[in-house]
Amino acid sequence: MERVVIVTGASSGIGLALCERLLTEDKQVRLCLACRNVQRAKAARSALLTSHTNARVDLLHLDVGSVESVLNAAKVANRIDFMYLNAGIMPNPQVDVGAFFKGLFSSNVINMFATAEGLLTQQDRLNSDGLQEVFATNLFGHFILIRELEPLLCQTGHTSRVVWTSSSNARRSAFSINDIQHREGTEPYSSSKYASDMLSLALNRNMNSQVCLVCSPLIFTNTFTLTPYNGAEALHWLFLQKPESLDPRAKYHSLTSGLGKNYTKPRLMDIDGEMAEVLFSKLRELEKVVRRNLCERNADNEAHQRYLSDIE
Ligand SMILES: NC(=O)C1=CN([C@@H]2O[C@H](COP(=O)(O)OP(=O)(O)OC[C@H]3O[C@@H](n4cnc5c(N)ncnc54)[C@H](OP(=O)(O)O)[C@@H]3O)[C@@H](O)[C@H]2O)C=CC1
């Protein structure tokens, strides 16, 4: 039977590698590449069809960094078996060279290469919805997508699965519940990834957990041979698992052995359940505000259009 798989950020990197792997794995897969850049999405589709001639690959225009785009894209979906929330950004990363060389000669060197802890800062900015861009792209847009698709994802008698691409760079100390968008700090990426780990837990509790499952695979390598193919290991592995065998408190790591063999390993997340609930309710509040602003903006635009046609 056909399995519909939506992948956000499927035009390159880990998302595209995952698509390639899924088509190789299962001939029944019908892919939906949910991308913001139509040209790149078409190029990704052509590349996939070159190696999988008879594959069914659809394109969906989706900019997860724009609430309006998310709402429009969500209207098109009519069946979902898997949804991979993979699109993500780390804009203008700055490496702390001093910390890098210090780390290089310390016992923390492996961890440094795996997590970049204490090594990276980024410059964030506001997007057109007035939200911090990293938060909006890595977390909030995907949250709105899930909220909008909730009726489809949580249908009785049909199991849909949502898999979120997290990172070993997700760090509790980079996140503040009083500043969920990370307006004040310089590590918006770590903050957004930690927030998505927390949110996965809260979503499993607050949505119909019998039906919906949100896992957070950690993209990680212990041999410094990270390729998109290796990075997609846990995402691909999760596709093959039975939902009841997975633990919502675990993060599924993509790992590569010294001999180059890829494998997936679950690790329990360092998450405060109460804080996850607070984050969930803050996101619900923000959702209301953003939706209201969008309605007002659209009403203003319509009024402006009417005014222009009246004076013509
Ligand atoms: N690379 C790594 O080492 C690691 C990556 N990750 C995570 O894996 C995921 C994929 O990253 P990776 O493949 O490495 O990076 P890439 O930059 O190769 O891919 C990111 C994808 O996300 C898309 N994207 C970015 N912003 C948006 C947006 N607003 N709307 C829709 N799509 C968007 C990009 O589209 P476009 O082509 O238009 O830019 C691109 O297809 C990310 O969530 C990242 O945080 C986690 C751990 C490690």
Ligand SMILES: CC(C)CCC[C@@H](C)[C@H]1CC[C@H]2C3=C(CC[C@]12C)[C@@]1(C)CCC(=O)[C@@H](C)[C@@H]1CC3
């Ligand atoms: C001479 C230079 C100062 C060397 C700089 C090396 C760094 C650029 C890399 C070392 C570890 C890398 C890393 C990532 C980015 C590039 C490094 C910082 C990530 C943060 C990319 C995104 C992720 O989600 C992480 C899991 C990666 C962790 C390691």
